Amino acid sequence: MNLVLAWLYPDSMSIYGDRGNVIALTRRAEWRGIALEVWRLPKGARLDQLPDLVMFGGGQDREQRLIERDFLELKGETLVRAVEEDVPVLAVCGGFQQLGHGYRDADGSSIQGLGILDASTVAPSDKARRCIGNIVVEAHLPDGDATSGGVLVGFENHGGRTRLGKCEPLGRVLKGFGNNGEDGQEGARYRYCFGTYMHGSLLPKNPWFTDYLLLQALRRKYGPEITLEPLDDALELRAQSAAIARAR
Amino acid sequence: MQALPLRHTVAVAVGRAAGLASRRLRLGGGTTIPGAVARRIDARVTRHLAARLAGGCVLVSGTNGKTTTSRLLAAMLRGAGYRVVHNRAGANLMAGVTTALLSQHGDSGLFEVDEAVLPAAIRELKPRLVLCLNLFRDQLDRYGELNTLASRWQQALATLPASATAVLNADDPLVASIGASLACRTVFFGLETVDHRQTDMQHAADSLYCPRCSGQLDFEAVYLGHLGHYCCPICGWRRPDPSFALTGIRLDPAGPTQLRLRAESHELAIEANLPGLYNAYNVLAAAAAALTLGAAGEQVSAAVGGFTAAFGRTETMRLDGRQLRLMLAKNPVGCNEVIRTLLLDPDPLNLYLVLNDRVADGEDVSWIWDVDFELLAGRCRTVILGGTRAEDLAVRLKYAGFPTSELPLEGNQEAAIRALLARTPDGGRAYAVPTYTAMLDLRRTLTDMGAAGQFWED
Ligand SMILES: [Zn+2]
Numbered sequence: 001m002n003l004v005l006a007w008l009y010p011d012s013m014s015i016y017g018d019r020g021n022v023i024a025l026t027r028r029a030e031w032r033g034i035a036l037e038v039w040r041l042p043k044g045a046r047l048d049q050l051p052d053l054v055m056f057g058g059g060q061d062r063e064q065r066l067i068e069r070d071f072l073e074l075k076g077e078t079l080v081r082a083v084e085e086d087v088p089v090l091a092v093c094g095g096f097q098q099l100g101h102g103y104r105d106a107d108g109s110s111i112q113g114l115g116i117l118d119a120s121t122v123a124p125s126d127k128a129r130r131c132i133g134n135i136v137v138e139a140h141l142p143d144g145d146a147t148s149g150g151v152l153v154g155f156e157n158h159g160g161r162t163r164l165g166k167c168e169p170l171g172r173v174l175k176g177f178g179n180n181g182e183d184g185q186e187g188a189r190y191r192y193c194f195g196t197y198m199h200g201s202l203l204p205k206n207p208w209f210t211d212y213l214l215l216q217a218l219r220r221k222y223g224p225e226i227t228l229e230p231l232d233d234a235l236e237l238r239a240q241s242a243a244i245a246r247a248r
Numbered sequence: 249m250q251a252l253p254l255r256h257t258v259a260v261a262v263g264r265a266a267g268l269a270s271r272r273l274r275l276g277g278g279t280t281i282p283g284a285v286a287r288r289i290d291a292r293v294t295r296h297l298a299a300r301l302a303g304g305c306v307l308v309s310g311t312n313g314k315t316t317t318s319r320l321l322a323a324m325l326r327g328a329g330y331r332v333v334h335n336r337a338g339a340n341l342m343a344g345v346t347t348a349l350l351s352q353h354g355d356s357g358l359f360e361v362d363e364a365v366l367p368a369a370i371r372e373l374k375p376r377l378v379l380c381l382n383l384f385r386d387q388l389d390r391y392g393e394l395n396t397l398a399s400r401w402q403q404a405l406a407t408l409p410a411s412a413t414a415v416l417n418a419d420d421p422l423v424a425s426i427g428a429s430l431a432c433r434t435v436f437f438g439l440e441t442v443d444h445r446q447t448d449m450q451h452a453a454d455s456l457y458c459p460r461c462s463g464q465l466d467f468e469a470v471y472l473g474h475l476g477h478y479c480c481p482i483c484g485w486r487r488p489d490p491s492f493a494l495t496g497i498r499l500d501p502a503g504p505t506q507l508r509l510r511a512e513s514h515e516l517a518i519e520a521n522l523p524g525l526y527n528a529y530n531v532l533a534a535a536a537a538a539l540t541l542g543a544a545g546e547q548v549s550a551a552v553g554g555f556t557a558a559f560g561r562t563e564t565m566r567l568d569g570r571q572l573r574l575m576l577a578k579n580p581v582g583c584n585e586v587i588r589t590l591l592l593d594p595d596p597l598n599l600y601l602v603l604n605d606r607v608a609d610g611e612d613v614s615w616i617w618d619v620d621f622e623l624l625a626g627r628c629r630t631v632i633l634g635g636t637r638a639e640d641l642a643v644r645l646k647y648a649g650f651p652t653s654e655l656p657l658e659g660n661q662e663a664a665i666r667a668l669l670a671r672t673p674d675g676g677r678a679y680a681v682p683t684y685t686a687m688l689d690l691r692r693t694l695t696d697m698g699a700a701g702q703f704w705e706d
Contacts, residue, residue: 019618020617027647242637
C-alpha cells in the first residue's frame, strides 16, 4: 500500500515544528511497510490531483498574507474537492485560519480564507494577550473507532481569536485557551478536515490521532476492512503524559 | 558638567549598596539587582551614567552569538586601549546594563542587549555604534514575530544621528534591509567564501521573502540558517556588498579555526580557538565593529588568538580522564550548527542532550522538530537524554531514526554525566548539549564534580 501526502507551503507555513507532523505520518506509515510519498507544494505550485492526506502548517502574519492569493487560486479548488471526498486534512494555526473564512486584523486589514471550515478569526488589539502555553483537549472525532485515547496535548501560540459557525470543534479544552479562551472549544472539524491551534508538534506526541488520520486515508483508498498493525508507543505516551503534566 | 538631580545620586548609592549587600550575603543576582533597584528610584539613572562615558557606548544584539561576540569585541577594544564597561555575565536586559554601569569604571560602554530590549537600549544609551548580528526564530512565545522585531529595530536605529554607525550583517536579509533607511553611517559584514556554502536551505531557516516587495528571495549560497547570498528576482533588491568579509574559513575539529578577513583594502589572518561556522560569524562581526571603532588589525587578531570561549557556548574541560565539551543549543539554527560541528568529529559520538522548557528557554519545545537530528542517527555511540522535556527529545530522536533501546532518560545531571563518561573510552571525547537553563544547572553540577580546566570565571 502507498499514500501521497500533500504538504502545503513546507517552507513558509511551517513555523512551530509543523514538520514534526509530516515526520510522524511518514514514519508511522513506513514502520508498517506503507510507503508515504510527500508532495511539497510551495508558493507557485498547483495542487491539481487529489492526494490521500493533506498537511497545512502555520506561519507568521506576513507569510499568511504572502500566500493568501496563491492558496485560493492554486490550491483551493482541489482542496475543497478533497475534503468533500473525505480526504483527511490537518491544518494547524495559520493553516486552520485560512481553511476557515480567514482572518481580520486589528487594523482592519484581512486575509481571505477558503471557507471549508465555518470558522472566523479576528485579531484583538495589539495589547491583548496572545494565547500561549501547553494545551490539553478532549477530542471528538467522527466514527468513534479511534484506536485509543481521545486526549490530545500540544502547545498553542496565537493572537487570533476564532469562533465557529455551523461546524463542530475538534474537541473540548481541558487546559489552555483553545479557539478564543472563552467558549471552551478547540479547533474545528468538517468531514475529515481538522483545524487546530495545537502544535508541539501535535502528531508525534498523540500517536493515536496520527494513526486515525492514516487509517482514514487508507480506508478511503483501499476499503473499509483495512486495519493498522499496532506499534510500540511507550515513548510517545510517556512524552504525552509529561506534556499533560506541564499544562497549567 | 551639568549637575545631576539628587534622585540620581540616591539611585546610584542605593543601587551600589544593594550590590554590596547581595554579594556579602551571597544572595546571587548581583548582575541585575543593583541596576533594577537604581532604575526604580530614578528612571533616568541609566541615561545619566551612560552620558558620563567619554568614549560613548557600543551595543551588540541578535538572536545568536551576542555573548561570544561582545566578549570578543571587549577583548579587541581593550587591546586598542579602551577602558571598557561591559555586562560580560550576559545579563542583557536594562537592569543588567545599569548594573555594569554602576559597578565598573571605564571610558566606554560595551553592552550585549536582548533583541527585544535593543530599542530601549538605543533610547537610553545613545550608542555610537550598534552591531546587529542576526534575527532567527527563537522563543516566539516571548518575542512575537520576527518581522515585528525587525521593524522595531529599524525604527530605533533610524533615531541615530549621522555621527553614529550601524554595523549590519549583510548575509541576513532581515538585518541587511534595515540599513536602507538610516541616517547614521552603515557598514556591512558578510561571508565571501567558497567553503562551507550550501545550496539548499535547512528546514529551520526563516525570512525568505524580499523586505521590499515580498517576492521570494533566491539564494545563490546559504552558509547558516537563512544567512547567505540572496537577491530578489522581482525588484532586484540584493545583498549589500560587505566592507568586512571572511574570504577563507578552515574548520578543524581538533585544532583552531583559521580565518582570512578582508577589511576594506587589506587582508588579515586570524586564528580562533572557537569551533564551528557560527563562531566564524562572531569573530567577523566583532572584528568589523572593532576596526570601525579604530582598532588596528594586529590588535584584532591578537585579541581573538587569546580568547577563550564565553561560558557554556563552547567550553572544554577534563573529567575522569575524558574530555567534555559543552555546546549550548537554544534554537533550531543554533542546534543545527552544533550538529554540523559534532559531525566534524571522526569518532563515534558520546552525547548528553538536555532539553528544558523553563521561561528563559522558551516554554515551547516544538523547535526540536525543525532540527536535523536525522544527521546524527548512526553516528553515535552513546546518547543520554535529560531536562524537563527529555521525553519529547526521546520521541524526536526515535523519529529521526535512533534505536529506541538506546535512548536512556536520566533526570539527575550528575548521574547522567557519570554514565556518559563511563561509556566514553578513556582519553576520548564526550559532548553535553544543553538549552540555556540546563546549561546553568550543568555548570553547577560540573563544578561540584570537580571538572578541571573550566574557563568560566563570573
Ligand atoms: Zn523584491
